[in-house]
Amino acid sequence: MDLISIIKYLDDPRREQGRIHSLESIMYISIAAVIGGAESWNEVEEFGHLKEDFFASRIKGFSGVPSHDTFNRVFSLLDPMQLERCFRSSGWNIQAPAMYASRSLRPLRETKSF
Secondary structure, three states: OOHHHHHOOOOOOOOOOOOOOOHHHHHHHHHHHHHOOOOOHHHHHHHHHHOHHHHHHHOOOOOOOOOHHHHHHHHHHOOHHHHHHHHHHOOOOOOOOOOEOOOOOOEHHHOOOO
16 A cells, blocks of 8 residues: 555645645655655755655645645644554554654654753
8 A cells, every 4th residue: 555545545634724734745755755755844855845846746646835834733633543543554563652752753752851
């Protein structure tokens, strides 16, 4: 099963009004960016811009790269258990993501406090 097919089983937690980017776009870009070494939402956005032509050719209805704030907001709204169930039911072996710090993709327990 391909990534876009898996993502379609996720509930989009955002209001319909004001949606510019599809959940498929947000998930596809962020997963590719993390695989590519991104460690913050800013780096996810930057990766998306660097590979924008690639994403436009792969994602139906692609409407550009979301901002780092959009990535952060959407991931903070997603149900991590539902995300894990979607990937596990498709045969992908992942674990539910830990709560992430707002400016970093690292789990909170690994984030240094000041």
